[in-house]
Amino acid sequence: MGGIDVTAALYAFLFYLATLLLVVGTGMKIRRYAKAPAPLKIPTMPAPRTQKGVYFRMFREVVLFESLFKSNKWIWLFGYLFHIGMLVVLLRHIRYFTFDVWWWVEIIQPFGVYASFAMIIGLAGLLVRRIVVNRIRYISSPSDYLMLVLLMGIAGSGMMMKFVTHTDIIMVKGFFLGLMRFQINALPASPILLVHLGSVALLMIIFPISKLLHGPGVFFSPTRNQIDNSREKRHIAPWAKKLEE
Amino acid sequence: MAAYDVNGTSVEHDEEGYITNLGDWTKELADVIAAAEEVDMTDEHWAVVNFLRDYYEEYQIAPAVRVLIKSIKKSMGPEVGNNKYMYELFPYGPAKQACKIAGLPKPTGCV
Amino acid sequence: MAKLDMNAEGGPKFMADPFTIPDIKCGAMEDLESYMAHPKHNTDLGFPGELIDNWQEVAIAKIGELAEKNRAFQVYLDSCVKCGACTDKCHYFLGTGDPKNMPVARQDLLRSVYRRYYTFAGKYFPQLVGARDLTREVLDEWYNYYHQCSQCRRCSVFCPYGIDTAEISMAAREIMDTVGLGQKYCNEIIAKAATVGNNLGLNPKALRATLEDLEEDLEDETGISVRIPLDEKGADVLLITPSADFFAEPHIDGLLGYAKVFHEAGVSWTVSSYASEAANFGMFIGSYENMRTLSLRIRQAAQDLGVKRIVFGECGHAWRVAYSFLNTLAGPFDFLDQNYPIPQHIMEFTHDMIQKDQLKFDKSKNDHIRLTYHDSCNVARGAGMGGYEGGQFDLPREVLKACCNNYFDMERDTIKESTFCCGGGGGLLTDELMDLRVKGSSPRMTALKDVTEEHGVTHMAAICAICKTQFSKVMPKFGYEMDSILSVHQLVSNALILTGQETEEDAAPEGAAAATEVTQ
Numbered sequence: 001m002g003g004i005d006v007t008a009a010l011y012a013f014l015f016y017l018a019t020l021l022l023v024v025g026t027g028m029k030i031r032r033y034a035k036a037p038a039p040l041k042i043p044t045m046p047a048p049r050t051q052k053g054v055y056f057r058m059f060r061e062v063v064l065f066e067s068l069f070k071s072n073k074w075i076w077l078f079g080y081l082f083h084i085g086m087l088v089v090l091l092r093h094i095r096y097f098t099f100d101v102w103w104w105v106e107i108i109q110p111f112g113v114y115a116s117f118a119m120i121i122g123l124a125g126l127l128v129r130r131i132v133v134n135r136i137r138y139i140s141s142p143s144d145y146l147m148l149v150l151l152m153g154i155a156g157s158g159m160m161m162k163f164v165t166h167t168d169i170i171m172v173k174g175f176f177l178g179l180m181r182f183q184i185n186a187l188p189a190s191p192i193l194l195v196h197l198g199s200v201a202l203l204m205i206i207f208p209i210s211k212l213l214h215g216p217g218v219f220f221s222p223t224r225n226q227i228d229n230s231r232e233k234r235h236i237a238p239w240a241k242k243l244e245e
Numbered sequence: 246m247a248a249y250d251v252n253g254t255s256v257e258h259d260e261e262g263y264i265t266n267l268g269d270w271t272k273e274l275a276d277v278i279a280a281a282e283e284v285d286m287t288d289e290h291w292a293v294v295n296f297l298r299d300y301y302e303e304y305q306i307a308p309a310v311r312v313l314i315k316s317i318k319k320s321m322g323p324e325v326g327n328n329k330y331m332y333e334l335f336p337y338g339p340a341k342q343a344c345k346i347a348g349l350p351k352p353t354g355c356v
Numbered sequence: 357m358a359k360l361d362m363n364a365e366g367g368p369k370f371m372a373d374p375f376t377i378p379d380i381k382c383g384a385m386e387d388l389e390s391y392m393a394h395p396k397h398n399t400d401l402g403f404p405g406e407l408i409d410n411w412q413e414v415a416i417a418k419i420g421e422l423a424e425k426n427r428a429f430q431v432y433l434d435s436c437v438k439c440g441a442c443t444d445k446c447h448y449f450l451g452t453g454d455p456k457n458m459p460v461a462r463q464d465l466l467r468s469v470y471r472r473y474y475t476f477a478g479k480y481f482p483q484l485v486g487a488r489d490l491t492r493e494v495l496d497e498w499y500n501y502y503h504q505c506s507q508c509r510r511c512s513v514f515c516p517y518g519i520d521t522a523e524i525s526m527a528a529r530e531i532m533d534t535v536g537l538g539q540k541y542c543n544e545i546i547a548k549a550a551t552v553g554n555n556l557g558l559n560p561k562a563l564r565a566t567l568e569d570l571e572e573d574l575e576d577e578t579g580i581s582v583r584i585p586l587d588e589k590g591a592d593v594l595l596i597t598p599s600a601d602f603f604a605e606p607h608i609d610g611l612l613g614y615a616k617v618f619h620e621a622g623v624s625w626t627v628s629s630y631a632s633e634a635a636n637f638g639m640f641i642g643s644y645e646n647m648r649t650l651s652l653r654i655r656q657a658a659q660d661l662g663v664k665r666i667v668f669g670e671c672g673h674a675w676r677v678a679y680s681f682l683n684t685l686a687g688p689f690d691f692l693d694q695n696y697p698i699p700q701h702i703m704e705f706t707h708d709m710i711q712k713d714q715l716k717f718d719k720s721k722n723d724h725i726r727l728t729y730h731d732s733c734n735v736a737r738g739a740g741m742g743g744y745e746g747g748q749f750d751l752p753r754e755v756l757k758a759c760c761n762n763y764f765d766m767e768r769d770t771i772k773e774s775t776f777c778c779g780g781g782g783g784l785l786t787d788e789l790m791d792l793r794v795k796g797s798s799p800r801m802t803a804l805k806d807v808t809e810e811h812g813v814t815h816m817a818a819i820c821a822i823c824k825t826q827f828s829k830v831m832p833k834f835g836y837e838m839d840s841i842l843s844v845h846q847l848v849s850n851a852l853i854l855t856g857q858e859t860e861e862d863a864a865p866e867g868a869a870a871a872t873e874v875t876q
Contacts, residue, residue, distance in 0.1 A: 029434070032430065033427060033430065033431055035424075036423065036424055036425065036426065036427040036430055036431075037425070037426075037427060038426070038427045038428060039425065039426055039644060039684075040644075040680065040681050040684060041680045041681065041684065042428060042520065042523065042680070042738075044509060044512045044513055044518060044520065044737055044773075045736065045737050045738060045739060045740055045748065045773065046740065046745040046746040046747075046748070046749075046773060047740075047745070048745065049744070049745055053745075061516070061518075065516055067441075067513065067514055067515060067516050067518065068439070068441055068514075068516040070513070070514055071441035071442070071445070071514035071515075071516075072440070072441045072444075072514075075439050075440060075441055079439065079516075126439075129440070130440075133440065134379075134380050135377075135380065135440060135443040135444065135455065135458060136438070136439075136440035136443065138380060138455045138458075138461065139438050139440065139443065139455075139458065139460050139461055139464065140438055141438070141484065141485055141486035142483065142484050142485075142486075143477070143481075143484045143485045143486070144437075144438050146484075206477075209475060209476040209477050210477060210485075211434075211435070211436060211437045211438070213434045213435055214434075214435040214436070214437050214516075214517055217431045217434055217435030217517055218435065218516070218517045218518070220427060220431045221428070221431055221432075221435070221517050221518040221519070222427060222428045222431075222518075223428070223512050223518035223519075223520050224517075224518040228740050228745065230679065230680045230681070230683055230684065231679060231683060231697055231698060231699075231740075233683075234683045234684060234687045234688050235683070235684050236684050237425075239425055240644065240648075240684070243645070243648065
């Protein structure tokens with residue numbers, strides 16, 4: 001190889017920065033959410049009357065998108081395809097970060113390929129709806145389209161490398177394993193790979209400053225995570241308690 | 246603030262047509278408000294207005310519709326003293342429209 | 357009766373079905389402005405009388421304060437992905453077609469300003485994320501459109517993150533109040549409730565006279581002395597009911613129903629002149645402090661009268677405040693009898709009596725009625741009943757079925773947790789918003805029309821003072837009689853046979869009531 005690989009250095013820096021911003025930025029947001037009290041009990045009724053019930057409600061919401069299913073079958077279908085596809089694809093990518101690939105990551109590998117189609121179909125469906133359905137077009141900002149384009153770019157470039165122009169994935173793995181040990185190893189000089197990785201880094205950077213915060217946000221939503229027990233148990237926020245003194 | 250014109254004197258009212266100073270009320274004013282509301286004042290209308298004013302004088306509030314109707318029923322008979330007829334007299338409701346003409350404040354709340 | 361008068365004023369405004377999505381009509385409702393509060397209405401509640409000079413600065417600071425004080429506010433402003441799931445869920449959008457009445461668009465009126473001043477993207481790339489400065493035009497837009505939300509929470513049922521537009525609309529109204537831009541209807545009423553004790557401004561003397569009058573009516577009807585006690589110390593139950601129950605139709609009939617049930621139960625009970633209001637409009641303007649002030653009157657009345665239990669009458673948002681917030685705002689209620697729910701709903705009380713077989717009904721008394729039930733939004737989505745999940749849907753229906761032979765539900769997606777608002781909730785029950793109220797009621801009225809056509813339904817019952825008033829005003833515009841809306845306890849009252857009450861079959865034609873009176 002010889003000399004300093006400028007591209008590798010640049011991407012190494014980019015990923016360290018992106019990881020830092022993602023972790024710190026999201027961590028700070030989560031801290032803010034956790035610190036802000038919910039002054040009143042506002043679960044959307046009927047709501048579970050036990051903590052266990054709330055866990056079950058959150059599970060259905062996060063894993064099955066229950067409310068979205070009740071609301072709109074098309075948005076549910078596309079949103080679900082995209083999210084579940086992305087999850088499998090992400091899990092599949094774990095192999096780039098572990099020296100010995102875990103057995104279950106091994107099993108996922110072939111499914112990850114199908115999942116990428118689910119992901120891209122879901123994203124395309126959401127984009128088409130955003131453009132075609134008047135009501136959704138009305139509420140869309142440029143960032144809403146760009147976010148979908150970015151995700152499609154990530155998925156598309158990844159699929160290109162799988163199905164069209166193969167890249168040296170052993171070398172990619174070397175690069176990321178190196179990053180985890182604070183070494184800068186070479187990256188294949190594949191434009192598609194650079195687009196793929198650059199887009200991923202961008203997504204990580206904007207995560208804590210964009211609507212992607214819905215990910216952590218849903219866990220802090222009082223209408224979903226509160227127990228219906230206000231008559232039995234007094235709920236009071238610290239700032240409200242001060243009014244009583 | 247808008248106002249009613251009663252023979253050259255102006256009487257202030259709020260954005261909904263209720264007079265702001267209850268002491269300003271006169272029978273002439275009632276006719277002016279009624280005209281603005283497109284209500285032709287008959288004896289029956291006056292019976293309602295007079296009852297409202299008497300009740301208000303005693304209780305500082307308009308009576309419940311039921312109380313009003315009961316009283317009108319006693320004084321003018323069941324043909325006049327019923328809910329339906331009250332709405333014929335005052336299409337926007339005996340409570341709100343009749344109160345306006347009688348110079349009473351608007352009943353507030355979920356009514 | 358079941359036949360609709362299709363020649364009603366302006367013609368009925370039914371939709372093809374309750375979920376018909378209208379074409380977008382930008383600006384359709386932008387000029388509809390609720391009357392603004394007079395300076396006194398605002399200052400009475402501790403707000404500036406008029407729009408303050410540095411309103412922009414104060415409003416922006418208030419947004420930041422609310423984000424720290426209220427988790428829901430911050431999480432909901434951050435989390436929306438604009439998926440569009442809520443866009444066809446608001447009855448005001450369905451009725452008006454104005455896109456700013458879509459829940460997400462309504463939230464965005466405020467979210468766009470929050471982003472501009474409180475997020476990185478909005479500070480540096482406002483156009484990209486739809487962030488905008490807080491200008492006078494934006495403030496006016498807030499005023500108009502946040503007073504076109506009835507805070508019914510239907511959208512929150514369907515949002516994948518549970519974003520509740522009611523929370524945003526309450527916060528927006530609080531911000532506006534903070535800078536001196538209040539709404540007349542709500543603020544005038546809150547001040548009245550906080551000084552006189554009820555929204556109507558009904559003083560103790562007038563209240564006493566009204567209740568005595570109603571006692572007379574009850575005795576005329578049943579031949580039995582059924583009391584409606586006022587300010588009776590040492591009573592077991594304090595009844596907190598909307599003041600509309602002392603004033604309006606069909607609300608009063610509900611009150612007579614409660615009185616009969618209490619009479620039959622043999623409990624001692626009382627109304628309080630100090631806390632003669634269940635409604636708490638502090639919720640509508642998002643003001644914790646005002647909501648607390650009004651709630652503390654109830655606590656005070658309960659302590660002063662030495663009651664053991666608090667029972668709430670038929671009032672939708674009041675039941676939300678009572679069930680979900682009262683313990684927070686005015687608790688702990690350790691001085692009350694812990695063997696009963698605190699507070700209890702009159703429906704729970706009556707239901708309990710029916711379960712124990714302690715009420716005798718002649719259901720045929722309601723045979724002239726073919727009935728359906730409107731789930732009031734705040735009861736359905738903001739509160740519970742009966743101590744189990746979904747009890748708020750079952751109890752009223754079970755009570756109605758116990759006293760009516762002909763009961764039919766409306767379409768499933770328009771009732772229970774998916775119920776459509778009556779169109780007049782959340783501080784919008786004011787005459788200048790009548791156009792919005794009529795349009796907003798059309799999904800509900802369309803669902804009603806469907807059961808009228810299918811089952812010959814003639815009447816609809818509700819347990820909310822706002823719903824009752826709203827429907828009595830808008831139903832005539834859809835070809836129904838104004839008295840097609842009923843109180844649930846009115847139906848209870850119709851069918852309930854009091855112990856010792858002579859029924860028509862065993863009473864001699866005339867003078868029987870008088871005779872009974874003499875013998876007692």
